[in-house]
Amino acid sequence: MTIDIWPLLVYSLIVVVLVPALLVASSLLGQKRQDHATHDVYESGIVSTGSAQLKIAVPFYLTAILFIIFDLEAAFLVAWAISIREDGWLGYIEVFIFITILLAGLLYLWKSGALEWRTLRQQRDLANLVGEGGVVNVGPRAEAAKAAAVKDSHQDHHDHAAHGSHDHGGAQH
Numbered sequence: 001m002t003i004d005i006w007p008l009l010v011y012s013l014i015v016v017v018l019v020p021a022l023l024v025a026s027s028l029l030g031q032k033r034q035d036h037a038t039h040d041v042y043e044s045g046i047v048s049t050g051s052a053q054l055k056i057a058v059p060f061y062l063t064a065i066l067f068i069i070f071d072l073e074a075a076f077l078v079a080w081a082i083s084i085r086e087d088g089w090l091g092y093i094e095v096f097i098f099i100t101i102l103l104a105g106l107l108y109l110w111k112s113g114a115l116e117w118r119t120l121r122q123q124r125d126l127a128n129l130v131g132e133g134g135v136v137n138v139g140p141r142a143e144a145a146k147a148a149a150v151k152d153s154h155q156d157h158h159d160h161a162a163h164g165s166h167d168h169g170g171a172q173h
Helices: 006-029 058-082 084-112 120-129 140-162
Strands: none
Touching: 058 084
């Protein structure tokens, strides 16, 4: 079996000649003027303000990573679907095992709460506000939750009074 190497040599020669030629042409034909705004940061027509060191909540990162993982698996499944006739039963068994592992991973993520955006307090508050038939803010559980919230705020007021903080908007008694 012989391999023709001349197309690779021609391609390599074109790359080796074309890249430096484009760099030289860019330096000769490019703008030579230096304005005060030449070295300013410019992104999408918006002048940047503030720091680039933003703190973003972990669920955003987690969702992005999970999307990438499961999106790549979809690409593998598309490749398998294209070659299904050549793979035969062995390919079918392999893909069945692959999908089973994916589903096990998804079930683990679901049960561990990785797909849940609400904090534990938000989950508990929501559970207390759901009434009969799934209606929110209706029913005895919602009324009990509202009463507990009023009691908590009333208790907080008494706790502040017990510690001597009687500041009611600046008025002294």
